[in-house]
Amino acid sequence: MERKGLLSLVERDVLLTSWALGAGWSRGALFRRLAAEEWTRVGGGAWAPPGRPIDDGVRLRALQLLNPHLVVSHRSAAELWWIETLDSSTERPLEFTDPELGLRRAGTGVRVHRIPLAEHDIVERHGFRITTVPRTLADLLRTAPRDDAIVAVESALTHRRFGQTRRAPLTRLDAIASALDLPHRGAVRARHRLRLCDPHAGSPAETIARLRMYDAGLHPESQVTLRTPNGRRVVLDFLFRAEGLAIEIEGYAYHGTREAHRRDVTRFNQLHQCPEVRSLLRYTAEDVFHRPAHMLTEIQTTLTSSKNSRP
Numbered sequence: 001m002e003r004k005g006l007l008s009l010v011e012r013d014v015l016l017t018s019w020a021l022g023a024g025w026s027r028g029a030l031f032r033r034l035a036a037e038e039w040t041r042v043g044g045g046a047w048a049p050p051g052r053p054i055d056d057g058v059r060l061r062a063l064q065l066l067n068p069h070l071v072v073s074h075r076s077a078a079e080l081w082w083i084e085t086l087d088s089s090t091e092r093p094l095e096f097t098d099p100e101l102g103l104r105r106a107g108t109g110v111r112v113h114r115i116p117l118a119e120h121d122i123v124e125r126h127g128f129r130i131t132t133v134p135r136t137l138a139d140l141l142r143t144a145p146r147d148d149a150i151v152a153v154e155s156a157l158t159h160r161r162f163g164q165t166r167r168a169p170l171t172r173l174d175a176i177a178s179a180l181d182l183p184h185r186g187a188v189r190a191r192h193r194l195r196l197c198d199p200h201a202g203s204p205a206e207t208i209a210r211l212r213m214y215d216a217g218l219h220p221e222s223q224v225t226l227r228t229p230n231g232r233r234v235v236l237d238f239l240f241r242a243e244g245l246a247i248e249i250e251g252y253a254y255h256g257t258r259e260a261h262r263r264d265v266t267r268f269n270q271l272h273q274c275p276e277v278r279s280l281l282r283y284t285a286e287d288v289f290h291r292p293a294h295m296l297t298e299i300q301t302t303l304t305s306s307k308n309s310r311p
Helices: 017-022 026-037 055-068 076-081 133-143 146-157 175-177 187-195 204-215 258-273 287-292 292-308
Strands: 040-043 047-050 094-097 110-113 122-125 126-129 158-161 164-165 221-227 233-242 245-250 279-284
Touching: 017 026, 040 055, 047 055, 055 076, 055 094, 055 126, 076 094, 076 126, 076 133, 133 146, 133 175, 133 187, 146 187, 146 204, 175 187, 175 245, 204 233, 204 245, 204 287, 204 292, 233 258, 245 287, 245 292, 258 279, 279 287, 279 292, 287 292
Parallel strands: 094 110, 245 279
Antiparallel strands: 040 047, 122 126, 158 164, 221 233, 233 245
């Protein structure tokens, strides 16, 4: 039996030992060739071609090829859907759901959730079997830290930019709510978290700023549409209307170019022209994520001053 070349057996950047053996390679000859050509072992019985970097995509493919019943889920599914989460650590585990409720472990750096999945909760995306967007978000609302889960939901509900690509909204609040109908563990907490979500939030920094204010007992209006005296429309991140205090959150890409800086200055001036705005505070993503106590103290101090200065 003439054996095939190893590269011809590769599927989506992965070669399984079982495929090579089935194609006529003996175990000894196979492992000598793999070593000589410097193939990289991805996991038990899975290999990446020479020179192919081992990223999360390759590891996910290898694990799903070795365990076809596993479904990519939770944060790993969110990444494939281009949904933002707070946890960007390279050490976070790959996450799968086992709808057969049998597999408990799939190797180091892998987390397997044993929970039922209906067929309508699973789709194909980029060659993976993956949970749908509503099911992915429902799983995060049930199991992830609150802030991480709400960032993910609000990312999926709105347009977001990834590099040069602008991604359209992926789902709606009612679809996520429907995915939470089943009485899985954490469903009550998840439904409470869903009620905290703003379907118009523009960035993770805005989401976290709103949650920090909420936790401090501050409840501004969000994504408020205002008009300048000449009728120009301006959308404000947060507004304490009674006190006339506007809050603006700048993302990490703030002032990336001169043109962006010019637009920001124009917007700043327009906000001050709005009759509802008597004072304006601006915070960077660094302030929101790393100095929230300073942000909250300044907001509370400004609100107190505005109340005391009223006639």
